[in-house]
Amino acid sequence: MRENKETLQRILTYLKPYRWWIFLSFLLSIIVVGFTLYVPIMTGKAVDKIVRAGQVDFSGLMAIIFGISLSILMTSCAQWLMNHINNKITYHVVKDLRVQAFDHLQVLPLSYIDQHASGDLISRIITDIDQFSDGLLLGFTQLFSGVLTIVGTILFMASLNIWITLIVVLLSPLSFLLANFIAKKSYQMFTYQSQTRGQLTAFTNEMLGGIKVVQAFNHQEEVQKEFDQINEKLSTYSLKATFYSSITNPATRLMYSSIYAGVAIAGSLACTASMISVGQLSSFLSYTNQYTKPFNEITGVITEFQNSIASAARVFALIDEPAEIPDKKGALNLVDPKGEVVLEHVDFSYSSSKPLIQDLSVSVRPGQRIAIVGPTGCGKTTLINLLMRFYDVQKGTIWFDGHDIREITRHSLRTSYGMVLQDTWLKAATVKENIAYGKPDATDEEIIEAAKKAYAHNFILQMPEGYDTILAEGGGNLSQGQKQLLCIARILLCSPSVLILDEATSSIDTMTELRVQKAFETLMKGRTSFIVAHRLSTIQNADRILVMKEGKIVEQGKHQDLLSQKGFYYQLYNSQFSSSVNG
Template sequence: MHKEKTEKKVDSQKTLKRILLYIRPYTALVILSLLLSALTVGLTLYIPILTGRGVDCIVGEGQVDFKGLMAVITGILISIAITAAAQWIMNHINNKITYRIVRDLRTQAFGHLQELPLSYVDRHSSGDLLSRVITDIDQFSDGLLLGFTQLFTGVATIVGTILFMLGINPWITLIVVVLSPMSFLVANFISRKSFTMFKKQSETRGELTGFTNEMLGGIKVVQAFGYQDEANEEFDEINRRLSEYSLKATFFSSITNPATRFMYSAIYAGVAIAGCFSVIGGMLTVGQLSSFLSYTNQYTKPFNDITSVLTEFQNSIASAARVFELIDEPSAPAEPADAIVLTEPEGRILLQDVDFSYTPQVPLIQGLNLSVEPGQRIAIVGPTGCGKTTLINLLMRFYDVQKGSIQVDGHDIRQITRHSLRTSYGMVLQETWLKSASIRDNIAYGRPDATEEEIIEAAKKAHAHSFIMRMPEGYDTIISEGGGNLSQGQKQLLCIARIMLCLPPMLILDEATSSIDTMTEIRIQRAFETLMKGRTSFVVAHRLSTIQTADVILVMNQGHIIEQGTHQELLAKKGFYADLYYSQFAADS
């Protein structure tokens, strides 16, 4: 138990040190904020002195020093004006520091997300990653802003009031200083408890975001299978845990203020009693006592603010820790300094003794060998889970082989820059992806400098031009998030148009026409025939009728190529492919 507490403390301190590293570039602004804070506090604490003098100017009826009183009032008004201006500038600077730090952190987190290996993204829900980049950084921002706006001023106020009180009466000041540490002990106990709850709250919030995102993304499937009740139950269970952690975190944070207020009320009462005896004994004037009581209030108020800030800061640190966990995840293996840039690849591909599995306990691809000549059309078929898509992931280097090698034009792809390798492939997947932008921007995604004529020509080749022109704004029509205002077939046609525009030297078509009607598919197949001429192409297909013209058909099963040859050669073998083909032909008929 003690070890666990020590580890949490170390983690909290480590996170705090990293936060300070993000603050370092804005040191000049922080110093300016501190100076303004000191000025604000100094003037605020000077006002009770003036108030006390004003009280002493009023001795009794008919005994009022109006000249001295007017000087005091003028001084108070000037102090208030300067304090207000300094406070406004200080708050503006604090906002600038906070939101620039948040901008830097969010930029780094999102940039690192682009560099993470695909395996990390596959292991984490998109909702959890979204929560870390958006919600957790927002929580961090709130705590950091409170820290700048209240922590600096609070500490300066405490130090300043002690100095001013010492100047009035050191003995009464001693009562305040001796009783104050008790409030720190209370606040420290509560902050430790609240940190644990806030961390669990952040984690569960990410889980809830992920689940909600998942259910909304598949809402049609959920309703089609009548899964609403089960989804509601699962949501309620996560939501219940979030509510429980939030309630506990709020409970511990909410008792901070009442507990410390009780302590400060006791301090105030002690000062008031001691001060009254001092006035009676002639050690203080009434004006000085009023100043002292005012300072006691100003001394205790920052403690309330600081304890509230510390509680919020625990939440902020817990959120920042989750963001740092993402940033600390190892990036994809670095490219060698002398990495090769593919300029005009011929498309000669060689796989030698390739082994790969997503988990060590479940072997997938073992001892895979394949030689592809430039311009060859390779079809890949086989039952679900046999390794077809995995082979594509390895060719694109979304995953690295665990044994053996994959070569392009005689170069191991691990020695080639990822950018030049991936831009050498044109990829159309069964799962379409379109961004929320115009149709024009989506087609030109791989070639932002493409002309209007080139974009339209690519759309015509993909047989997408006609439906685009029927859209309200034509090529300027904005596609909603995920392409919700388009049919699945239309989305796939736009993805195909994107490839038609880029004309890459190598192609990967993974069930590229699975969502398109038969007539359009025939036209697209003709366009693909033209596109694939002279280009090394990999075609993953379930409908075997679409790959009969392939130069080589690879038949995969359980991560191995069990047969390969042309369509006619494989039928003549009367093996796995022939059984697959005739069973599909029988099913189609």
């Protein structure tokens, strides 16, 4: 429950900016409760105005009815305004929380993103915040008025008869004990429910992303079984959470029905003994009913709030994750970078038990074309991640234009690089916006020129709206090759000082690849270039080829020199060549 308390304290900090709205909501709650509780008093007086047939004080009765009508009207107006303010507070708090969570996601280290399923992160930012919103709104709508109603009812009942009021007050703690027991149980189940819901979202997101692979390998039955297992677990926790939350209302209703019966019996005896009038008895019974109603509502709010707190805790856990190490104070902002890159005795591994890059040293002069080759898992992509500072080296130093990259702002460092990956990424926007992603202020002429250089112009013109065609999410309405060409055009438009091509032409047909290679030849002139390649035929003109194996550079040199050494590169080249011939 300590975690529960800490989460509640965190929620209060998000409410602080809206404290004046909360204060106004509280005042309106007082008005609503005050007029609502005054109605039974007037109703009791109205009953006492009707003595028997022929003895009715109509003038006094009409005045009371007018007062009741006015009270109801005032209550309705205050209730409407209070609900509007509560909605305003809730949705502003939820907006603030969601913005903070998404903003924090942008500064989390890549290692955190790599280690957590994207579906679970989506579930925290969307589903869990929605659950939090529902509980918070219910709390504002019913908690204030409920507490005030309980306090106000006791005061009004005490003004009528203190002894009957004691019956109500003494029996009420039993309901609190019951509600507290149920709240603890439901919080635990709602926590498990939120966690499992995140797992289910992550699994569904993963399978939708690879649905073609699942169907191609006829893996539907296995996927369905795994889905059913997670779904069954979610169903179990949901049923338990619902069970505990659903017994709250009938259990408390039983308690309050007993209280109502006790008041009715005691009040009737007091009435026959002329201690109270019939009208006052009717007021007492009305107050008893109003007294028990907010208890039912509050116990329902507490149960729902357990779900809300459990969801909020998952969102706060995301927000509390340490952000990427910020740029050092006074970090250098690169201007007109030359592209000199030097790695000195660099060590890096994702796991301390499994070393990857060890004592790696490389010196690259501006304008050099460096190819990086080696078997899968040798550290090629990791090296690129280190160059762009998606990960920081654990030992050694990477220098860029003579500066330790940890002394350079990430923004200016990454802006100096242009990156074309094997895995393409396009957002749901127009073709023009996707090409200009790295240079939003680019003119139409610049965008078209970049597309022409990437040999994407012709197929773009064949699209329904040309450059204004809106692409589906992930570029789903394009072929893999077309998506790659747009990504290449995006880099050509930015014209960075250092290029990173990670199998950049792997999804393009041979004829188009020859054309794009010519574009790259023009683009790479005078620019430092790192080319990660599996097809060794594409990097034969590199100034230097780095041959990596198990995180180390085992050979380096030009293509012909490496072949003449008949070492590891020679084996890679011949195995690839012979397999292509045999194919």
